[in-house]
Amino acid sequence: MTTFDTLHLEQTSTVDRIAAELRRAVFDGELESGTPLREVALAASLGVSRPTVREALTVLVAEGLATREPHRGVSITTPQAASVRDVCCARLVLEGAGVRRWRDASPEQRDAVRVSLEAYIEGVHADASYQTLNERHLDFHLSLVGLTGSPRLVAMQADLATELKLALAQVERINRNAHDQAESHAALVQLLEDGDLEAAHAFLEQHLVDAQEEIIEALGLT
Amino acid sequence: MTTFDTLHLEQTSTVDRIAAELRRAVFDGELESGTPLREVALAASLGVSRPTVREALTVLVAEGLATREPHRGVSITTPQAASVRDVCCARLVLEGAGVRRWRDASPEQRDAVRVSLEAYIEGVHADASYQTLNERHLDFHLSLVGLTGSPRLVAMQADLATELKLALAQVERINRNAHDQAESHAALVQLLEDGDLEAAHAFLEQHLVDAQEEIIEALGLT
DNA sequence: GCTGTCAGATTGTCTGACAATCTTACAGGA
């Protein structure tokens, strides 16, 4: 019996497509935070029925990308300074756990870190689009959590990254020197390769705190 | 201007009530894992319309309590051995982060740990119901994560606890000596009070591994 | 300045319907 494990057909329901389209619009900055997502207007624009839109909105709300207030509708979540700080605090726990397990991680997991770092650096050198760089940046941090080998922790980190993308979409372009960032990441990986995990952890903490403050400042929050 | 901060009216939509009822049924073991949740049957039983049921199911799916397969319907998630291991691994990261921050935590957060431990011990002595003990047990572990002061980490831990409750609901009653558990928890807190955080962390790791194996065995998985 | 009331807008929920898809069972051909 031959197995076709490599094949898989992805089914896409209308609800999924609507949710994906809304996500894209949010991340591309087409929809500002706080924007109300009216069901009838969306249904008309997308050419689908209201219940379908409703279901897609329920999905977005569950993801935290939007907020539902009873009888007041769904609107795009507005990032708060406290949220950004909390996300960064949580990231430190997750990514820090990955860093501390560098030695126990499988070679593939360690390689994933190297690969994602390379991809990011390559993007910086190639002057890739802001969004591409952002994506690769977050992928790098995701690969750090991947060192734990825990799908759930990776999923949690992905959720946190989503929140950050939402926040970053609110600012046209964050004042961040991509070259410095790339060097910072490279230095982190170097510490890992050297086996100095505690130093790597401390470095990561500083890196995250810096990012946190930059984002808060860029958002114009306190 | 007087403020009425202590007052708040909770609005409960039909969808929320249905979701809550389904959760209760799952945790109480009335619905076995793998049970298909037919929309029409639920709508008829609950006396609501199918779209309303559908929305509630979407919520459960987002919570991970149920799984939706396209055109095949929603069914209650079946716990896998790998999931249980992963949940315990993730718990170690989250609870371990709390334990390591015992000193940096606020007095209130440390007190929350003591209070939840007391509640659990009191429940054991009072021979409280299995479900009450289970709830207080998980609350204790939640309070450990609370030491980090991060709402998101606490929410993640709560999600993990939900998954565990789902798994535990599948076994009538796990073979676990509540008295031993209570002593184990008390010993953990004692290590914290003594300030030996590394020992506490190691103790926690062993505690979680034990729990993991017990659950897997009780579920009859490998 | 505060309260009561009304119209419009929006959501929450229902009813009914139909197409797409899955499951199952059964008949036919190698």
Added chain:
DNA sequence: TCCTGTAAGATTGTCAGACAATCTGACAGC
């Protein structure tokens, strides 16, 4: 015997239209 093709029933995915409950904002009245 085993595989393939087909048909019937069940279930989901999506739609249209409708109505009550609720929120918002404006306006009148005290």
